[in-house]
Amino acid sequence: MRTRIIIQNLKCGGCAKTITSRLNQEEDVHGIEVLLDDGAVVVEHENAHTPLEVKQILKQLGYPSVEEENGILTKARSVVSCATGKVRS
Secondary structure (H helix, E strand, O other), X not given: OEEEEEEOOXXXXXXXXXXXXXXXXXXXXXXXXXXXXXXXEEEEOOOOOHHHXXXXXXXXXXXXXXXXXXXXXXXHHHHHHHHHHHHHO
């Protein structure tokens, strides 16, 4: 299956690198694409519950889906995640 998740706070390649790096740790997630221009993450998976897990991971990183709240704490997490991705480059 292929799922596209529209997320908030996605700004640059640093964000994309952090998201890709973290999602690569998940057993059922593969074919990860971070679409900067669309503000989306696309993943391929086998299990129907995987998108919910991916959404939770993205939220923890500071990139909640568009239907979720995007408070100041979440935005701060995204800044840290972005900076971490830039450092790893």
